[in-house]
Amino acid sequence: MREVAIVAFAQTEHTAHDTGLSEPELIAPVIRAVKEQSGLSTFGFTCSGSCDYLAGAPFSFVSALDALGAWPPISESHVEMDAAWALYEAWVRLQHGDVDTALVYGFGKSSLGDLRTIMTLQLDPYYLEPLGLDQLSFAALQAGALGAPREALDAVAMRSRQDGRNNPYTFDLPLEQGASVVEPLKEWDIAPITDGAAAVVLAAGDLARRITTNPAYISGIAHRIEPHYLGMRELAVSASAAEAARAAGVGKARVDVAELHASFSHEELILRQALELPDDVVINPSGGALAANPVMATGLIRIGEAAQRILDGAARRTVGHAASGPCLQHNLVTVLEA
Amino acid sequence: MPSDPLTADHVLEFPGGYTRTTGPVIGRFLTELRDGRLMGVRTAEGRTLVPPLEYDPATGEPVTDEWVEVGPAGTVTASAWVHEPRENHPLDRPFAWALIRLDGADTALVHAVDAGSPKALPPGTRVRPVWRAERRGHITDISHFAPEVTKIVSPVSTRYRLTASPSLTRFLEGVRDGVLIGCRCATCEKVYVPYRLTCPECGNPIAGEVTLPDTGTVTTFAINNLPDPRAPEVPFVSAYILLDGADIPLIALVGGVPAHQVRQGMRVRAEWVPAEERTLSMTNIRWFTPTGEPDVEL
Numbered sequence: 001m002r003e004v005a006i007v008a009f010a011q012t013e014h015t016a017h018d019t020g021l022s023e024p025e026l027i028a029p030v031i032r033a034v035k036e037q038s039g040l041s042t043f044g045f046t047c048s049g050s051c052d053y054l055a056g057a058p059f060s061f062v063s064a065l066d067a068l069g070a071w072p073p074i075s076e077s078h079v080e081m082d083a084a085w086a087l088y089e090a091w092v093r094l095q096h097g098d099v100d101t102a103l104v105y106g107f108g109k110s111s112l113g114d115l116r117t118i119m120t121l122q123l124d125p126y127y128l129e130p131l132g133l134d135q136l137s138f139a140a141l142q143a144g145a146l147g148a149p150r151e152a153l154d155a156v157a158m159r160s161r162q163d164g165r166n167n168p169y170t171f172d173l174p175l176e177q178g179a180s181v182v183e184p185l186k187e188w189d190i191a192p193i194t195d196g197a198a199a200v201v202l203a204a205g206d207l208a209r210r211i212t213t214n215p216a217y218i219s220g221i222a223h224r225i226e227p228h229y230l231g232m233r234e235l236a237v238s239a240s241a242a243e244a245a246r247a248a249g250v251g252k253a254r255v256d257v258a259e260l261h262a263s264f265s266h267e268e269l270i271l272r273q274a275l276e277l278p279d280d281v282v283i284n285p286s287g288g289a290l291a292a293n294p295v296m297a298t299g300l301i302r303i304g305e306a307a308q309r310i311l312d313g314a315a316r317r318t319v320g321h322a323a324s325g326p327c328l329q330h331n332l333v334t335v336l337e338a
Numbered sequence: 339m340p341s342d343p344l345t346a347d348h349v350l351e352f353p354g355g356y357t358r359t360t361g362p363v364i365g366r367f368l369t370e371l372r373d374g375r376l377m378g379v380r381t382a383e384g385r386t387l388v389p390p391l392e393y394d395p396a397t398g399e400p401v402t403d404e405w406v407e408v409g410p411a412g413t414v415t416a417s418a419w420v421h422e423p424r425e426n427h428p429l430d431r432p433f434a435w436a437l438i439r440l441d442g443a444d445t446a447l448v449h450a451v452d453a454g455s456p457k458a459l460p461p462g463t464r465v466r467p468v469w470r471a472e473r474r475g476h477i478t479d480i481s482h483f484a485p486e487v488t489k490i491v492s493p494v495s496t497r498y499r500l501t502a503s504p505s506l507t508r509f510l511e512g513v514r515d516g517v518l519i520g521c522r523c524a525t526c527e528k529v530y531v532p533y534r535l536t537c538p539e540c541g542n543p544i545a546g547e548v549t550l551p552d553t554g555t556v557t558t559f560a561i562n563n564l565p566d567p568r569a570p571e572v573p574f575v576s577a578y579i580l581l582d583g584a585d586i587p588l589i590a591l592v593g594g595v596p597a598h599q600v601r602q603g604m605r606v607r608a609e610w611v612p613a614e615e616r617t618l619s620m621t622n623i624r625w626f627t628p629t630g631e632p633d634v635e636l
Contacts, residue, residue, distance in 0.1 A: 020343050056350040117426065125356075126364050127389045128448060132426025137435050140418030141448070145437065147416075150418050182435075183419035183456050227395030231437050231446030232387070235416065 004094045005208035006336065007216035008037035009016060009304035009311070011169050014196035014292040019113045021195075023050075023060060024067035027107050029237050030199040031067055033152030034103070038201040038211050042069075044099025046076045047090045050296045051081030052128035053118050064107065075099070082106060083198070084261075084299030084322030084332050090202055091221055100204045107197035108296035115193060115295070124228055133150040135326075136190065140182035140228060142327040143266040149183070151202070156265040157188040160284060164291020169196075171292050188290070189265040198301045216307035216318070216336040220248030230327055241274035241321070241331035248319075248333040250275050255335075256315035257282045259302035261323040263289045270328060271321060285309075297313035299323065303334050310338050363392045363401065370405075376467070378443050380404040388435035388443035389477075409440035411486060412447070414463040419456035428482050434459045438483060450482040458485065502618075508547075509533040510618040516610060518550045520584055528585045552608035554581040554588070554626070554636045559596045570624070573597045579606060579626055588608040590620075594627035 010033035012026065035041055046068060061078050070076065077093075079085045083106020090102035110118075119135035120128075143153075154177065164170040171192055172297045178187025201211075208215035224240035224247070226233045233239070245251070258281050262268035272283065284290075286305040289298045299322025306320035316338045324330040360368060363379060367390045370377040379401045380388035387394070387401065394401055417436040424430055428450040436459060437446035452468070453459040464486040466538050473479040502510065509532040512519035520531030524545035530538060531550050536543060560575035562569065568591075571578075575597050578587035592600050594609065606626035616622045 053350075116424070120426070125358055126360065126368070131449065132424065133435065133448060134426070136422060137418060137420060138448075141416060141435050141437065144418045145416035180421060182421070185418075197356055229391065229395070229445075230448050231389075231439075232391075232395045235437070288465055321464070335585050 002095050002097060003205050004091050004202055004308035005098065005204075005217040006304070006311070007208050007211040007215050008034040009198070009200050009308050010034050010037065011198040011297070011301055012196040012294070013169050014171070014194045014294050015109070016171060016193060016195075018109060018195060023064040023107060025056075025244065026109070026195070027064055027105055027199070028067040030197050031103070031105060034199045034201045037202070038101075040101055040201060040203075040211070041202070042074075043101045043103040044075065045090055045093045045102040046074055046082075047083050047086040047093070047102065047104050048076075049079045049086040049104075050079055050108060053121055054108050054110055054112065054115075054295060056113060058318055068069060068103075080135060081324050082261075082296050082299035082322050083289070084303055084320075084334075085202060085223070085324065087202070087303060087334075088093045088221060088223060088302060088332060089329075090152045091218060092130065094204050096277065100207050102202040103199065104198065104202065105199035106294075106297035106300045106301065108294050109195040110193050110293070110295045111195050119326070126150055127229065136182045136185060138326050139190075139264045139267075140185045141230065142235045142270075143184050143264065146266050146270060147236070148266055148269050152269060153184075153186075153265040156262075156268045157186075157290060160265075160288050160290035161188060162287075163285055164287025167287050167291060169292065170287045173291065176283040186263065191289040191293035191298075192291075194293045194298075196292065196297055198294070198297040199303055200307070201302050203265055212311060214313050214338055215310050216310035216338070218334060219337045220250070220335040221333070222247035222328070223330065225325070225330040228329060231290075235327055236270070238270050238274040238328045238331060241271055241323075241328060241333065244331045244333040245275040245319075248335045250277075250319055250333060250335055253317055255281045255319050257284060257306060257309050258319040258321065259284055259288065259306040260321045261289055261299045261302045263293060263298070263323070265290065267323070267328055271323075271331075274331075275319065275321070275333065277319075290310060299332065303336075306334070307336050310336055313338075361392055361559050363390050366390070366405065366420070368475040368477070371477070371479045372473045374469060374473065375407055376409040376440055377405050378408045378440070380406065380463075385444040386442060387445050388440050388447055406442060408442035409467070411464055412438040412440035412443070412449070412483075414459055414465055415439055415446050415461055417451065417453075417459045417461075419453075428478065432456075433482065436465070436483070438465055449477075449480060452482050455514045464488075505534045506532065507618075510620075512549075513620060513622050514616050514618050516613065516616070516622075518552055518581060518588075518608075520547050520548045520550045520581070521546065529583060530586050531581055531584045531588055546567075548583070550581045550583050552581070552610070552623075553629065554579040554584070554606060556592065556600065556602055556604040556606060556626075557587050557636060558602060559592060559600050561600075563611035568621075575600045577626070590623065592627070593625035601633065603636050605629045605631040605634060
């Protein structure tokens, strides 16, 4: 495998409401930031992740290209997924060997519509979507299947909100449980509605070392998916996250920090078990998705936050995880090393 | 000169709905559903998928053309409780989402259950479909599921007319007049209240009436958290009160003190309703209330 590293990472100061920024206006600051960090003004490949249903407009991601300087034509691609998968595509693209740098970005404004209902539209149209099974309902069903004690969920939610208060990019959310929304989920078990964006720069081989002192090398990256229909799989565990973690080599050496894309408290419990993370691993020091959840950038931010610990020289080996689909259907695991 | 931001409402929809073909497998399931039957499809490995898919999610192999009727009853494997149903939900009252393993199936179906309360649907609960009157070949032909009948409620109400015995009548006359009438056994000298005609210990006749004070000591008590028409509030305390000079305690309410402060040995006094409101009834004593005296060693 060709050595590829994350050499720059930036995210917006996320907001809980629509500030009226258009897509190019939302992403331009983070694109500018990673260009400055990396000293690169053009990239061999560009890939983004977003979802048209959040904006309710077809091809809304195309207008975002206005922030890039896409003329003369650039080599560009898009995933209708969290931008963590755009990062995966860029990593694959860099394996070809003909280009050495890639720009990856993701953005989403979930404040524009009703996210619970929008997420219903990702479900299969025959058996689930007609029931109006909304995002909090299917998440609660998974929490019910897990049956974790309330204290375990509270511990995840409390730690996430406390860490989020120390992260300038995420929210200062009240340190209280809140009302029961769909049982067993309480308000603080649920990732907040968020608008925001993030960007990452990848560089191959020695170029990465020339760009930054401590590149975060991707020593392993893999994603696995499970059946879509919720009744066809064991919801209390994540077989796909476990397999992706094995394929990425999470357990080959000590992990300092893991950033897990858990949009609900119980998902963190499932993921910790799937990734077989020992108790001494620092989980989501950023606050995770429970502190800010710019849908379609949240997974990329997990990888970016995990990389940032290495770029800062604070950690040697970190894990970034991203999830997609209902009830952790699809999981991507990245291992980053100094 | 800040001004309100410009906003506009926007609806994304497919007028008339989005038409989808079902393919042979989902189409067969929905057709059978329209006929009121729940069908599963067998995989090459012999598992029964409900709802049926064209490919076995475990192997990616096409499913077989072997169909089996399943259900209609099934077992809940997990559930979630919706306090506030939303517009698109199957029920307009609080309900549960559940994973339901229909009898004969190896996978679980997701649907709504009209369970009545969030506690009513532990894993293992048996449920059955409630069908819509008009079926059209749609997953919502099942309106929802409902728990199987496992219990019924039988109201019991029979009426009686009681006549007080001579001794009880005598005791209640005392209560009407604001005194507690007890009695002493002529043989063993035990003092009982309420007044009675024979000694329950030695069986001998009672010698005569004894008037007891309306003060006493709590010997034991219970905190009741279920409402009772005879108690003024919940929680309430019912206690054994040993009236001063009696050998047998009387059961009465204790009030005028938080329930958790009531204790054995506590000194109490009867709180009588005003004289003009008294009848031939124990309700003349609202309850016993602490006197404030030091506790008594029992």
